[in-house]
Amino acid sequence: MTRIIAGRFRGRTLEVPEGKDVRPTTDRMRERVFSMLQHSRYPDMLEARVLDLYAGTGALGLEALSRGAAHTTFVEKAPTALGFLARNIRAVKADDMTAIIRGSATALPPAGAACDIIFMDPPYREGLVRPTLDAILKGGWLAEKGVIVIEQATDDPMDLPDTLTLIDDRSQGQQRTLFVMRA
Numbered sequence: 001m002t003r004i005i006a007g008r009f010r011g012r013t014l015e016v017p018e019g020k021d022v023r024p025t026t027d028r029m030r031e032r033v034f035s036m037l038q039h040s041r042y043p044d045m046l047e048a049r050v051l052d053l054y055a056g057t058g059a060l061g062l063e064a065l066s067r068g069a070a071h072t073t074f075v076e077k078a079p080t081a082l083g084f085l086a087r088n089i090r091a092v093k094a095d096d097m098t099a100i101i102r103g104s105a106t107a108l109p110p111a112g113a114a115c116d117i118i119f120m121d122p123p124y125r126e127g128l129v130r131p132t133l134d135a136i137l138k139g140g141w142l143a144e145k146g147v148i149v150i151e152q153a154t155d156d157p158m159d160l161p162d163t164l165t166l167i168d169d170r171s172q173g174q175q176r177t178l179f180v181m182r183a
Contacts, residue, residue, distance in 0.1 A: 002059050005031050007066030009092045014057050015084050030063055033149055033177060036168065042147045042179070043116035045069055051141055053105040053120040053132060058085045060119040060149075065094050073115070075101045075108065106131040114143040124153035133161055133180075142182070150178040 002014045037045060046068040052061030053075045061072035072094075076082050082102060089098050101109070105120065106128060118136060122128035129152055136142055148164070154176045160166065168179040 002057060004059075004063055004066045004092070006034070007063070007068065009062065009066035009094075012066075012092050014059055014062065014088045014091070016057050017080050017084055029151070029172060029175060029177065030059060032170070032172070033060075034063060034067060036170075036179065037117065037147070037149075041167065041181075043143070043145060045117070048116040049073075049113055049143070051075070051115040051118040051136075053118065053136075054122045054128075055085055055100075056081050056121070058088045060121070061098070062088060062092060062094065064117060064119075065097055066092070069097075069117070071097050071099075073099045073101060075103065075105045077102060077104050106135050108135040108139040108141060110139050111141040114146065115141050116143050116146045118142060118146065118148045119151075120148065121151040125156060129156065130159040130161075133164065137161060137163060144182065146181070148180045150180065152176050152178070 002016050004010055004012045048069045050061055050064045050069045050072040052072055055074035055076040058074055061074050065072050074085055076085055089095060120132055154171050154174055163183055164180045165183040167181055170177045
């Protein structure tokens with residue numbers, strides 16, 4: 001079971017498909033990530049614009065909205081995940097604060113507005129981190145003082161473009177979370 005941890009949607013349960021096609025960020029890891037984002041070096045969550053790549057159920061982007069973000073754009077291409085994502089958005093009544101892009105996170109369209117906080121949780125060990133970061137930068141999705149939170153397997157290589165710098169690197173079991181900003 002996945003639920004919203006804090007904020008105005010606190011306690012709401014999110015629908016998650018069975019099987020291994022969608023791997024929602026655990027409640028514990030989400031709590032850890034959002035606690036770290038409270039540090040003054042990162043953008044303020046209140047009124048933030050958020051991008052949730054490889055959105056799956058939308059747990060990260062919906063948690064951000066629950067904690068005060070103004071808008072979240074979700075990017076997902078898997079049809080099953082898109083159905084669950086849409087139902088979860090409706091369940092918390094966040095339709096007016098969200099947009100869904102049906103497509104690949106490695107081929108993002110140009111941003112309508114840059115985002116303060118970007119979450120990306122690509123499938124592990126498929127070499128998607130660098131192409132996704134390149135798409136974020138090419139499309140103008142990252143705000144000048146924005147942060148990208150990357151979830152990857154601990155044994156996945158870290159390959160950052162020269163224009164980004166690693167701010168924090170945390171591991172928990174097989175999961176590694178990187179916080180990167182403009183260099």
